[in-house]
Amino acid sequence: MNKELYAFITGKHHHIWRKDYCGPDAAAWKKAGLTPRERMADRFVKLCEQEDPCLLPGQKLAFIRTVKNLPDVLTEEEWTDIRAKHHIHELGYLSNLSPDYATVMGTGLLKAKETADPCTAKEIDALIGLAARYREAALKAGDTAMADVLAHVPAYGARTFREALQMLRILHWSVWAEGEYHNTLGRFDLYMKPYFERDIQAGTLTREEAYELICDFFLDCNIDSDLYPGIQQGDNGQSMMLGGIDKDGNSVYSDLSVLCLRASGEIRLIDPKINLRVSKDTPLEVFKEGSRLTAAGLGFPQYSNDDIVIPGLEKLGYAHEDAVNYAVAACWEFIIPRTGADIANIGALSFPKVIDKAFKKITFCETMEDFWAEVEAVIKAELDEMTAAIGDVWFIPAPFMDLLADSEDISRGGRYNNFGFHGTGVACAADALAAVEKYLFTEKLRTAEEYLAAVENDYREDTELLSLLRNRAPKMGQNTGAPEKWAKKLLHTFASLLEGRKNCRGGCYRAGTGTAMYYLWHSDELGASPDGRRKGEPLGTNYSASLFSKLDGPVSIVDSFTSPDLTETVNGGPLTLEFQQKMFDAPDGVDKVAHLVRYFIRKGGHQLQLNAVSRDTLLDAQEHPEKYPHLIVRVWGWSAYFVELDKCYQDQVLRRQEYVL
Amino acid sequence: MTNVIFHTGVIFDIKEFALHDGPGVRTTVFFKGCPLRCVWCHNPEGLSPKLQLMTKESSCKKCGSCAVSCSHEECQPFGRCIYACPDALISVCGREMTCDELFDRLMKDAGFLRESEGGITFSGGEPLMQPEFLAKMLDRLREADIHTAIETCGYARPEIFREIAGKTDLVIMDLKLADEELHRKYTGVSNRWILENAAWLKESGKAHIFRTPLIPGITDTEENLAAIKAIIGDSEHELLPYNELAGAKYPMLGETYRYDQMKGSVL
Ligand code: SF4
Numbered sequence: 005m006n007k008e009l010y011a012f013i014t015g016k017h018h019h020i021w022r023k024d025y026c027g028p029d030a031a032a033w034k035k036a037g038l039t040p041r042e043r044m045a046d047r048f049v050k051l052c053e054q055e056d057p058c059l060l061p062g063q064k065l066a067f068i069r070t071v072k073n074l075p076d077v078l079t080e081e082e083w084t085d086i087r088a089k090h091h092i093h094e095l096g097y098l099s100n101l102s103p104d105y106a107t108v109m110g111t112g113l114l115k116a117k118e119t120a121d122p123c124t125a126k127e128i129d130a131l132i133g134l135a136a137r138y139r140e141a142a143l144k145a146g147d148t149a150m151a152d153v154l155a156h157v158p159a160y161g162a163r164t165f166r167e168a169l170q171m172l173r174i175l176h177w178s179v180w181a182e183g184e185y186h187n188t189l190g191r192f193d194l195y196m197k198p199y200f201e202r203d204i205q206a207g208t209l210t211r212e213e214a215y216e217l218i219c220d221f222f223l224d225c226n227i228d229s230d231l232y233p234g235i236q237q238g239d240n241g242q243s244m245m246l247g248g249i250d251k252d253g254n255s256v257y258s259d260l261s262v263l264c265l266r267a268s269g270e271i272r273l274i275d276p277k278i279n280l281r282v283s284k285d286t287p288l289e290v291f292k293e294g295s296r297l298t299a300a301g302l303g304f305p306q307y308s309n310d311d312i313v314i315p316g317l318e319k320l321g322y323a324h325e326d327a328v329n330y331a332v333a334a335c336w337e338f339i340i341p342r343t344g345a346d347i348a349n350i351g352a353l354s355f356p357k358v359i360d361k362a363f364k365k366i367t368f369c370e371t372m373e374d375f376w377a378e379v380e381a382v383i384k385a386e387l388d389e390m391t392a393a394i395g396d397v398w399f400i401p402a403p404f405m406d407l408l409a410d411s412e413d414i415s416r417g418g419r420y421n422n423f424g425f426h427g428t429g430v431a432c433a434a435d436a437l438a439a440v441e442k443y444l445f446t447e448k449l450r451t452a453e454e455y456l457a458a459v460e461n462d463y464r465e466d467t468e469l470l471s472l473l474r475n476r477a478p479k480m481g482q483n484t485g486a487p488e489k490w491a492k493k494l495l496h497t498f499a500s501l502l503e504g505r506k507n508c509r510g511g512c513y514r515a516g517t518g519t520a521m522y523y524l525w526h527s528d529e530l531g532a533s534p535d536g537r538r539k540g541e542p543l544g545t546n547y548s549a550s551l552f553s554k555l556d557g558p559v560s561i562v563d564s565f566t567s568p569d570l571t572e573t574v575n576g577g578p579l580t581l582e583f584q585q586k587m588f589d590a591p592d593g594v595d596k597v598a599h600l601v602r603y604f605i606r607k608g609g610h611q612l613q614l615n616a617v618s619r620d621t622l623l624d625a626q627e628h629p630e631k632y633p634h635l636i637v638r639v640w641g642w643s644a645y646f647v648e649l650d651k652c653y654q655d656q657v658l659r660r661q662e663y664v665l
Numbered sequence: 666m667t668n669v670i671f672h673t674g675v676i677f678d679i680k681e682f683a684l685h686d687g688p689g690v691r692t693t694v695f696f697k698g699c700p701l702r703c704v705w706c707h708n709p710e711g712l713s714p715k716l717q718l719m720t721k722e723s724s725c726k727k728c729g730s731c732a733v734s735c736s737h738e739e740c741q742p743f744g745r746c747i748y749a750c751p752d753a754l755i756s757v758c759g760r761e762m763t764c765d766e767l768f769d770r771l772m773k774d775a776g777f778l779r780e781s782e783g784g785i786t787f788s789g790g791e792p793l794m795q796p797e798f799l800a801k802m803l804d805r806l807r808e809a810d811i812h813t814a815i816e817t818c819g820y821a822r823p824e825i826f827r828e829i830a831g832k833t834d835l836v837i838m839d840l841k842l843a844d845e846e847l848h849r850k851y852t853g854v855s856n857r858w859i860l861e862n863a864a865w866l867k868e869s870g871k872a873h874i875f876r877t878p879l880i881p882g883i884t885d886t887e888e889n890l891a892a893i894k895a896i897i898g899d900s901e902h903e904l905l906p907y908n909e910l911a912g913a914k915y916p917m918l919g920e921t922y923r924y925d926q927m928k929g930s931v932l
Pocket residue numbers: 720724725726727728729730731732749750751752753754755
């Protein structure tokens with residue numbers, strides 16, 4: 005890795021070049037009568053014109069952002085108007101897509117311009133103009149190699165690995181600059197492989213040079229990331245997918261993938277976020293390479309299982325050639341590069357809330373079947389409400405993103421326009437169902453009235469039941485079979501009650517096991533739950549055990565959480581396992597973790613995230629943030645600098661630490 | 666002893682994914698009860714063969730709600746009600762399991778343990794304190810073709826020690842102090858059986874590892890380590906560094922950590 009560049013970026017020395025946008029804003033554009041599409045193009049052009057070409061020390065790939073903010077393209081009144089007519093998702097700009105960089109990388113922007121609409125064409129011209137100014141800057145700095153690269157890309161198609169990386173950097177920079185967010189990097193080792201192999205075979209690139217270039221590119225992903233919108237710092241969605249298979253079924257994992265995993269482990273910064281596609285046939289060596297990266301403590305790689313995800317996507321209607329090409333959106337939601345215009349995080353079903361509502365009717369239930377029928381009815385009602393609430397989705401057009409998609413106007417949809425719902429707190433709900441079945445209907449330790457009163461009182465009057473529930477009742481993660489049976493039913497019901505529903509864009513709905521920020525929101529609005537979770541106690545993140553359950557270890561956890569049919573929940577949402585850092589110091593620690601990951605995949609898990617952390621480090625970081633500016637933790641689908649998180653998120657990470665394996 | 670006792674054991678924990686208790690990934694079963702009382706012991710809940718109360722002392726508000734007389738059978742030995750705590754801070758440490766129960770539980774991990782060339786390790790406390798139960802478990806796991814190991818302090822009648830060693834694949838045995846007087850002083854018992862078992866083990870042809878915990882000022886002295894070396898000869902020997910957090914669990918059992926108190930005098 006280029007240490008100078010690393011020090012420059014992490015020292016934030018480039019921040020001094022930053023300046024405010026100056027130019028037309030929404031009011032001016034409105035006055036001029038520009039459409040939203042024209043405004044997007046104009047804003048992009050103005051931004052490119054204002055950008056100062058700046059080169060960082062030793063940097064081999066150019067392009068950074070110096071204009072730090074962008075004005076909204078619509079005025080407040082316009083937004084109010086639009087919101088009245090349309091469903092606006094998050095910020096209203098496109099997000100969480102997997103752009104197709106490969107095609108334009110091969111043809112160049114001038115070729116792409118031939119078929120582009122006027123707005124896109126304007127943006128292309130502006131971008132080529134900015135690249136020319138970067139070229140001059142490179143020449144002035146005496147960097148002829150960079151100048152040569154910029155003489156060719158982005159105007160023309162890339163011919164070498166370095167040109168391809170430079171092109172990628174520019175295209176990725178551009179979608180951010182246009183105003184889309186959570187812009188992912190897609191299947192890097194798939195689309196970069198032809199350039200890499202050609203250069204290596206031709207002898208024009210050594211493995212070491214390739215590694216250095218990859219390090220540069222990875223470092224570059226961290227230059228502007230603080231300018232990119234997200235819920236918390238680090239939540240910028242620059243995820244990268246490695247491995248998996250190509251459309252002919254051949255393994256994509258290659259030496260290039262290895263270099264990427266190693267580069268990520270050496271750099272140890274939060275971007276890009278590495279995902280790794282594996283299957284039951286993946287060689288153990290791949291899992292070992294992945295575990296070495298896990299040991300670096302970044303929370304990468306996140307694994308996804310081709311054996312589950314591909315058939316799952318096909319079940320939802322994705323064509324085989326698209327399903328095998330899946331990548332991951334900002335956190336974990338599976339998305340297809342180029343053809344997918346899915347909104348993978350449009351809402352969330354809170355399973356604990358479902359149980360909460362159904363449990364209010366427990367006194368009318370004579371059998372467990374009656375109670376389950378209530379639960380099903382609530383799930384259906386929730387889904388009815390959630391789907392009805394999403395009418396006529398509208399996004400701000402994205403002329404540049406159109407270039408990287410197979411749609412004339414990707415803001416109006418692409419080949420796939422499916423909506424994804426997270427499913428939060430499955431473990432809490434499954435534990436609750438198992439507890440109700442056992443203590444109310446089988447052992448009859450409490451009457452329905454008593455149980456309901458206990459929950460409504462936050463168990464203050466019935467400490468005996470509380471103790472029983474917290475210390476003795478079977479929990480997800482223990483693999484006793486009882487809660488697992490209910491988890492299967494809950495997820496299956498979630499998925500099958502979504503089946504057949506059409507969304508406003510003609511797509512379907514996808515069920516998932518993710519939590520995202522919902523894990524904090526949902527626990528705040530809830531009282532105590534029938535599994536012994538008390539009021540205000542948080543839920544586990546994603547697809548994970550309840551925080552207070554007593555677990556024997558990761559083998560049971562894996563067995564437990566892989567028992568449902570996860571091909572039904574391919575909106576994604578990983579099981580999270582946290583390991584103490586020191587475990588990786590044990591002889592063969594890395595190999596043993598590799599075995600565990602492969603076991604998870606072979607058991608039919610869909611997605612897995614592993615963290616290596618030490619609680620002492622985190623506590624010390626809370627006390628002395630200045631000592632740990634680069635301490636990275638995984639928060640939900642992304643990693644972040646611990647000291648930059650709000651205290652409530654820090655506490656949540658710490659609370660999880662009490663249950664490390 | 667009644668026959669029933671042979672078929673049930675008292676354990677205090679099962680930990681999966683143990684990386685230090687034998688080859689590959691192991692599931693470790695902790696037997697409750699130990700004949701020694703090492704002053705540095707970091708597993709206070711493994712000492713008594715009986716079930717014990719565990720309280721999360723750090724969160725306990727000393728409200729006294731648990732100090733009531735109740736009619737739960739399981740609470741009678743403790744004089745406190747384990748169900749009365751409004752924050753569910755009290756739990757019972759230790760559970761009785763039948764041979765079948767424990768075997769079924771362990772076999773759940775079998776697929777993974779085989780795949781990672783690991784197995785099951787019986788630790789404690791002292792597993793040899795429940796020899797019939799242990800023997801039965803080892804036999805059943807051998808039939809199921811699962812690799813087993815025991816971690817023992819070596820304090821057992823030589824016939825028992827040899828019988829158990831014959832049933833397991835690996836014996837990991839502690840040798841703490843070579844001098845009999847010092848052994849008595851710091852562990853409460855003579856080391857005669859231990860030395861006899863070690864001598865036998867060394868020559869037995871059974872796969873084995875000796876371990877010595879390095880307790881500052883007690884076992885890590887030059888004389889002691891040299892004497893231990895002389896006893897074990899060429900056998901594999903691991904030295905385990907002392908963990909500063911070793912005493913952390915004592916307060917939960919309402920006990921004090923003797924090593925902390927002694928430190929001043931020995932060091
Ligand atoms: S009831 Fe709970 S909080 Fe109160 S004294 Fe007993 S253990 Fe402590």
